[in-house]
Amino acid sequence: MSEYYGYAGKILRINLTRNKVKIHHIEKELITAFLGGRGFNSKTLYHEVPKHVKPLSPQNRLMFATGPLVGTTFPLGARFNVSAKSPLTGILGDSNAGGHFAAEMKFAGYDQIIIEGKSPKPAYIFIRDQEIQINDADHLVGKDVYETTETIKKDLGERSVQVATVGPAAENRVLYAGIFANLARPAARTGMGTVMASKNLKAIALKGTSSIKIADPKRFWKIVQEIKEETYVHPQYWPRRLMGTTRILMLADRLGILPTRHFTSGTFEHAAKVSGERLAREYNVKNRACFACIVPCSRIYVIKEGEYAGLYGEGPEYEALSCFTARVGNSNLNLALRAVDLANKVGLDAITTAECIAWAMELYEKRELSKKETDGLELQWGDGEAILALIEKIAYRKGFGDLLADGVKKAAEKLGKGKEIALHVKGLEIIQADPRGLKGYGLGYAVASRGADHLRSEPFIELSDDPKKGMEMFGVPEATLRLAHEGKGKLVRYFENWCAIIDSLEVCKNLAENMELLPFNRAAEIAEAVTGFHFSKESMFEVGERVVNLERAYLVREGIRRRDDYLPQRFLKESLPNGNSKGSIFEMEPMLNEYYAQRGWDERGIPTDATLEKIGLVHVAQQLSRHVKNSPVKKKWSSRTPI
Amino acid sequence: MKRILIDVDRCSGCRQCEMVCSFNKEDAFGSSFSRITVMKEDNFGLDLPIVCWHCHPCKAMENCPSEALERSKDGLVFSKEEKCVGCGKCLETCIIGAIRLHPERNTPLICNHCGGKPLCVQECPTKALTYMETETQQPKLPNQIIKETLRRWKIIV
Numbered sequence: 001m002s003e004y005y006g007y008a009g010k011i012l013r014i015n016l017t018r019n020k021v022k023i024h025h026i027e028k029e030l031i032t033a034f035l036g037g038r039g040f041n042s043k044t045l046y047h048e049v050p051k052h053v054k055p056l057s058p059q060n061r062l063m064f065a066t067g068p069l070v071g072t073t074f075p076l077g078a079r080f081n082v083s084a085k086s087p088l089t090g091i092l093g094d095s096n097a098g099g100h101f102a103a104e105m106k107f108a109g110y111d112q113i114i115i116e117g118k119s120p121k122p123a124y125i126f127i128r129d130q131e132i133q134i135n136d137a138d139h140l141v142g143k144d145v146y147e148t149t150e151t152i153k154k155d156l157g158e159r160s161v162q163v164a165t166v167g168p169a170a171e172n173r174v175l176y177a178g179i180f181a182n183l184a185r186p187a188a189r190t191g192m193g194t195v196m197a198s199k200n201l202k203a204i205a206l207k208g209t210s211s212i213k214i215a216d217p218k219r220f221w222k223i224v225q226e227i228k229e230e231t232y233v234h235p236q237y238w239p240r241r242l243m244g245t246t247r248i249l250m251l252a253d254r255l256g257i258l259p260t261r262h263f264t265s266g267t268f269e270h271a272a273k274v275s276g277e278r279l280a281r282e283y284n285v286k287n288r289a290c291f292a293c294i295v296p297c298s299r300i301y302v303i304k305e306g307e308y309a310g311l312y313g314e315g316p317e318y319e320a321l322s323c324f325t326a327r328v329g330n331s332n333l334n335l336a337l338r339a340v341d342l343a344n345k346v347g348l349d350a351i352t353t354a355e356c357i358a359w360a361m362e363l364y365e366k367r368e369l370s371k372k373e374t375d376g377l378e379l380q381w382g383d384g385e386a387i388l389a390l391i392e393k394i395a396y397r398k399g400f401g402d403l404l405a406d407g408v409k410k411a412a413e414k415l416g417k418g419k420e421i422a423l424h425v426k427g428l429e430i431i432q433a434d435p436r437g438l439k440g441y442g443l444g445y446a447v448a449s450r451g452a453d454h455l456r457s458e459p460f461i462e463l464s465d466d467p468k469k470g471m472e473m474f475g476v477p478e479a480t481l482r483l484a485h486e487g488k489g490k491l492v493r494y495f496e497n498w499c500a501i502i503d504s505l506e507v508c509k510n511l512a513e514n515m516e517l518l519p520f521n522r523a524a525e526i527a528e529a530v531t532g533f534h535f536s537k538e539s540m541f542e543v544g545e546r547v548v549n550l551e552r553a554y555l556v557r558e559g560i561r562r563r564d565d566y567l568p569q570r571f572l573k574e575s576l577p578n579g580n581s582k583g584s585i586f587e588m589e590p591m592l593n594e595y596y597a598q599r600g601w602d603e604r605g606i607p608t609d610a611t612l613e614k615i616g617l618v619h620v621a622q623q624l625s626r627h628v629k630n631s632p633v634k635k636k637w638s639s640r641t642p643i
Numbered sequence: 644m645k646r647i648l649i650d651v652d653r654c655s656g657c658r659q660c661e662m663v664c665s666f667n668k669e670d671a672f673g674s675s676f677s678r679i680t681v682m683k684e685d686n687f688g689l690d691l692p693i694v695c696w697h698c699h700p701c702k703a704m705e706n707c708p709s710e711a712l713e714r715s716k717d718g719l720v721f722s723k724e725e726k727c728v729g730c731g732k733c734l735e736t737c738i739i740g741a742i743r744l745h746p747e748r749n750t751p752l753i754c755n756h757c758g759g760k761p762l763c764v765q766e767c768p769t770k771a772l773t774y775m776e777t778e779t780q781q782p783k784l785p786n787q788i789i790k791e792t793l794r795r796w797k798i799i800v
Contacts (some may be wrong), residue, residue, distance in 0.1 A: 071672055071673075072662065072666075072672045073659060073662040073663055073666060073672065073766075075659065075768070100658070100683070103658075103674075107673055107674065107675070146686070149685070150686070159682070159683075159684075160682075160683070182685050183685045183686070184685075208675075209673070209675040209746045210673060210675075210746075211665065211669065211671035211672055211673025211675075211676055212671060212672045212673065213670070213671045213672075214672075217666070217670065228768075285688075285796040285797075285798075286652055286653075286655075286688060286796070287655050287769070288655050288656050288688055288690065289655035289656060289657035289768070290657070291657065291658055292657055292658060292659050292662055293655075293657050293768075294657065294659065294768035295768075296655030296657065296768070296769060300687070300688035300796075302796055302797055302798055304797055310799055312687060312688075312796075312798050313688075314685070314688050
């Protein structure tokens, strides 16, 4: 039993080089400053993975962490973060997944698992409470995600173990391979699977039999019941239950922000044919949920007739669905399902894979790529054969796929073509929502600590286009108008802090944030009821502030500056040609200036000493001032206890 | 008698039932302390809650070497902890695998319907569990449920 309520209480450290295991107890200071999950990981990354460490070297750390609400009845999902230095971007790598892995990790007794070194031969780790085995994985090499999971379950003779594994893409060092739990629950972004494979680690299997205690059961139960009542009558409850995130596809099309044919259009003429609505009507047979979640938004689909009839699986979610339809110009839903299934099996990040394919397709359309260079593939928009062939080629680094397997930034550099249309920020490919029609989201992509990604901020409130909300929350009516650029600095700062605590508590953003079920004050209440430590709305906001700033400090140490916080030129120069965001472009400079000012960062994008000191990151401020040239020398540091 | 019935099409596999059960009975959250267990098959997305049916007759009761399993006057099977030797014969012989041993006390965990108001049924987010009168004395076997469900969903494994 843990020393602390709500936590399993232990950090497990496995050194694969030396075949050694260490267990530490977590400390109170770590809990109150970082809560868990992403907070724990970012702190470890900052302190243990310095600048000179190469992402695919044994010195990199691979970390799994989960939060205090996981493994209880808390009904808003149970997730885990995987972090390491990313091979795709060379900076902070971090990805988050749901399913049942996180809860099992808590029941096994660990809040964080840190993997160091590199195993001399292929291995997988099996953890059953205190018993940690490093098993031989020779027989798993080259096996896909589904086969590996099944084989490990058979080997261990237990159906209820939770397995997180990498596929062949990771083993072939594709730089954007993910880690897959429950078959279709990937922590896919930023190449965490590649880091895992570089350690010769094929999978982690878990089985836990201990339990989690909480500080104030009565208060906890009361808050949980409140949340449940609100959820069941929430206007988003049924749409989410029927369609999950795929409901966004039609919404994005209506708003003119559905990136089509590599962001050359904001609407897709075949959207209805590949929509979540159609999936729900014709394909889905049942719903599934993550651990303890009361909104079963994941769906099992079965292709009942036509091409690929008989194919079944879990998902897909909006990003993967939209990536393999609108982004690559494909109107065949069955083909898209097959593509997502294939990407899952080989263990790829669907967003980055689709960006690489769409990028190549645009170059092909512009005749900058010839059939000779693409191994004879005709990269026409929506060509099913080409899409499936490219996924396979990327995963096994065959022919043209070898170029794409390094991500779109490096591919453009190597090819010497298409740099201006390689759509990424800091090396991470952009997601499926056009920033020209969603300015707050766009600013979020630009400044997100892991590269172009919405899950670091996700200021969904923009979609309401309600100036009253902007006035109320930020004193700027434009802040909540999606096509306006004023007030977005305030907006993004607020939502970044919110997302940081949601990631650190390890609950689901769809519910906690998008459905507004876990605002700062309630997050403080529930954290207090579970952990027994005092939290307030303000201290929660500060935790968010701390996580974001620590991650920024990490980036600054890695050399990231203002120039890296720009969206690709396409969004700054070409306006949207059609749809309900027609004519809009992205105003980068004023938005970035406002954001830096709101954050307390200087014009280079570096957190000032005062900003870091205020949130207790004195050591970080001191270290940063040594790293950054021309920073004003400051002699007196605040006396507040350092974190 | 009233029994907990399961609708496999509705179950999302979220395991809220396991959590509320362990919390209610043991004051702690842990699936190994729960009287109800969700069997999960990620391959074809099937989730099947398994909970004691209180069969008549009960195979586990018949096979218990220390006669620790008894039936109450309401027809519920329960274990007399002082008689139990922790041999695990009950979990081997239960026809649906609904029994397991408490990880610390090593005695069988058997659902007692929370005294007539099962919390798992009350808290199930998708209403996959219902508490209803039924005279069926033996439950459908898990393998049979899986087979029928996959046929209905048109999934060929």
